[in-house]
Amino acid sequence: xxxxxxxxxxxLGGEFSGYxxxxxxDTGVAxxxxxxxxxxxxELAKLEKSGLVDGRLVIQLDRPNKRVYTVTEAxxxxxxxxxxxxxxxxxIRDDLLVKVHAVDRTDARAVVAQLEERAVQAAAKVELFDGxxxxxxxxxxxxxxxxxGERVGxxxxxxxxxxFEQENLxxxxxxxxxxxxxxxxxxxxxxxx
Numbered sequence: 001x002x003x004x005x006x007x008x009x010x011x012l013g014g015e016f017s018g019y020x021x022x023x024x025x026d027t028g029v030a031x032x033x034x035x036x037x038x039x040x041x042x043e044l045a046k047l048e049k050s051g052l053v054d055g056r057l058v059i060q061l062d063r064p065n066k067r068v069y070t071v072t073e074a075x076x077x078x079x080x081x082x083x084x085x086x087x088x089x090x091x092i093r094d095d096l097l098v099k100v101h102a103v104d105r106t107d108a109r110a111v112v113a114q115l116e117e118r119a120v121q122a123a124a125k126v127e128l129f130d131g132x133x134x135x136x137x138x139x140x141x142x143x144x145x146x147x148x149g150e151r152v153g154x155x156x157x158x159x160x161x162x163x164f165e166q167e168n169l170x171x172x173x174x175x176x177x178x179x180x181x182x183x184x185x186x187x188x189x190x191x192x193x
Contacts, residue, residue, distance in 0.1 A: 001053040001128060003033070003039060003040075003043050004036055004043055004046070004047060004052070004070055004078075005078075005079065005082045005112055006025075006029055006032075006033040006052075007040065007044065007047060008047070008075045008076075008078060008079050009072055009153070010024050010025070010029060011053060011070060011071040011075070011152065011156065012071055012079070012105075012151075012153075012154070013067045014070070015069065015070045016068060016069060017066045017067060017068045017069075018037070018041045018056075018066075018067065018069075019037075019066070020039055020042070021040050021069070022037040022040050024183055025040060027128060027132055028154060028157070028158055028161075029157070030158055030161075031124075031125075031129070031157065031158070031160065031162075031164060031165070032158065032160070033160025033162065034048050040084065044067075046068050047069075047075070048069065050074075051072060051074050051075075052071070052072055052074050052078055053069045053071055053072060053075055054069065054070050054072055055068065055069045055071060056068055060116060069150070082111050082117035088100075092136045096114055096118055098114070098147055099111050099114060100115070100168070100175060100179075103179055108180075108182075108183040111179060112176045112179050112180055115172045115173075115175050115176040116172070116176055117166065118172045119168075119169050119172035119173050119176070122166070122169035122172060125132040125162075126165045126166050126169060127159070128161075129161050129165065130160050130162065131160035131178050132158050133155065133158050133159065133162065136149075136154060136155045136158065139156065179193060
């Protein structure tokens with residue numbers, strides 16, 4: 001998947017400025033596709049040049065002018081083409097996993113500290129996803145929203161992101177506990193003995 005497809009998919013939700021698009025990526029899309037704001041602005045320019053999005057200038061009196069974008073019919077056709085291609089299997093590339101893999105020969109205390117920090121980050125993301133899911137479904141319960149909601153795609157990807165981060169949280173906590181228990185004597189603070 002190219003960044004272009006992620007941007008087009010978000011623009012199916014309506015008209016967005018580059019800033020708004022970056023916010024949507026930060027809160028809802030980052031769980032499956034990360035992009036820095038600069039990358040998004042560059043991609044929007046490419047998509048507009050290729051006719052996959054339309055951009056228009058919005059004149060603002062009390063703030064700088066902004067450019068907003070919508071997906072074109074050609075953009076929708078590109079997403080249809082993309083949806084029909086085979087999806088590549090996901091791969092994990094995570095330096096923390098390498099550190100845990102090597103914990104038997106490295107500094108267990110440092111690895112545990114990083115696991116605990118990742119757990120804090122994952123817990124914050126779970127909370128963020130909970131808020132996003134609630135905002136997407138409004139007053140409806142999840143089953144009703146999934147059966148009747150206007151756009152369930154963003155909800156389903158946020159749900160996947162939440163489950164991914166919950167699994168990260170659980171794994172980090174369990175791994176830290178196991179490493180602490182296994183290396184308890186080595187991890188004791190010399191000042192407490």
